[in-house]
Amino acid sequence: xxxxxxxxxxxxxxxxxxxxxxxxxxxxxxxxxxxxxxxxxxxxxxxxxxxxxxxxxxxxxxxxxxxxxxxxxxxxxxxxxxxxxxxxxxxxxxxxxxxxxxxxxxxxxxxxxxxxxxxxxxxxxxxxxxxxxxxxxxxxxxxxxxxxxxxxxxxxxxxxxxxxxxxxxxxxxxxxxxxxxxxxxxxxxxxxxxxxxxxxxxxxxxxxxxxxxxxxxxxxxxxxxxxxxxxxxxxxxxxxxxxxxxxxxxxxxxxxxxxxxxxxxxxxxxxxxxxxxxxxxxxxxxxxxxxxxxxxxxxxxxxxxxxxxxxxxxxxxxxxx
Numbered sequence: 137x138x139x140x141x142x143x144x145x146x147x148x149x150x151x152x153x154x155x156x157x158x159x160x161x162x163x164x165x166x167x168x169x170x171x172x173x174x175x176x177x178x179x180x181x182x183x184x185x186x187x188x189x190x191x192x193x194x195x196x197x198x199x200x201x202x203x204x205x206x207x208x209x210x211x212x213x214x215x216x217x218x219x220x221x222x223x224x225x226x227x228x229x230x231x232x233x234x235x236x237x238x239x240x241x242x243x244x245x246x247x248x249x250x251x252x253x254x255x256x257x258x259x260x261x262x263x264x265x266x267x268x269x270x271x272x273x274x275x276x277x278x279x280x281x282x283x284x285x286x287x288x289x290x291x292x293x294x295x296x297x298x299x300x301x302x303x304x305x306x307x308x309x310x311x312x313x314x315x316x317x318x319x320x321x322x323x324x325x326x327x328x329x330x331x332x333x334x335x336x337x338x339x340x341x342x343x344x345x346x347x348x349x350x351x352x353x354x355x356x357x358x359x360x361x362x363x364x365x366x367x368x369x370x371x372x373x374x375x376x377x378x379x380x381x382x383x384x385x386x387x388x389x390x391x392x393x394x395x396x397x398x399x400x401x402x403x404x405x406x407x408x409x410x411x412x413x414x415x416x417x418x419x420x421x422x423x424x425x426x427x428x429x430x431x432x433x434x435x436x437x438x439x440x441x442x443x444x445x446x447x448x449x450x451x452x453x454x455x456x457x
Contacts, residue, residue: 164195170209172202181225187409206230214243220398224389232441236449237456250394251434256424257385258339260358273375284312290324290333301382303452341423359383
């Protein structure tokens with residue numbers, strides 16, 4: 137009897153000291169967002185957090201840590217305990233362009249994070265004001281070349297895909313057009329509407345209302361393929377600039393060495409949330425496409441994009457002090 141009691145006590149002790157992943161989640165989970173509230177990254181994190189809180193029966197809170205081009209938020213996750221209690225929702229730029237733009241990073245995006253799930257990718261398009269006599273990529277190139285250095289393009293910040301991708305387009309076409317960075321997509325689109333700039337690459341949902349109103353014209357898809365909702369829209373590559381493609385994605389990460397059991401649970405539970413009708417409608421409204429990749433495939437995507445943006449940043453000589 138004594139042996140049985142001792143055995144039971146030992147089992148109870150071992151259970152109480154079992155690895156955290158065996159009981160995950162056993163406490164509040166934080167999802168760090170390296171940007172201010174209100175953007176797509178924040179919205180995705182809050183949708184995921186609400187769904188996980190309901191399914192896990194544990195609080196899941198969103199912690200916005202904006203600043204330093206995302207580095208404040210990423211560093212907080214990189215230095216956190218690898219038990220699943222601290223997660224990160226981030227756009228791709230912080231992982232793939234950031235390392236080539238900043239020399240003072242106190243973490244390594246290859247080594248200090250665990251890729252869990254790609255949350256989705258956007259459908260970027262090339263736009264002009266409807267008042268501009270431009271209806272194709274060829275028209276835009278011809279107009280810019282007829283006025284070298286006189287026209288401007290907008291982006292929503294130095295180092296964003298809207299900036300780097302247009303510099304890529306300039307290299308491939310020989311266009312001489314000036315860059316004007318704005319603090320976000322909304323002021324960049326406003327500048328386009330006012331005629332302060334002649335063109336802008338941005339997610340299709342950001343200009344949908346302006347296209348309907350007849351004030352903005354989409355002349356090409358900037359991604360690698362035609363959007364599902366606009367099969368009639370040629371890509372920039374199809375329109376005469378072979379090899380050009382751009383885009384952006386969002387992902388869910390944990391700190392390095394996150395136990396596989398925790399990764400698999402988080403991934404499965406978040407995938408279930410993304411498959412709900414409510415989230416699918418959110419994706420459709422914001423022209424976000426779901427992406428199905430394993431954690432290993434996600435890691436390869438990061439490596440591919442690190443190489444892509446690194447070569448481009450070096451070629452165009454972009455620097456952020």
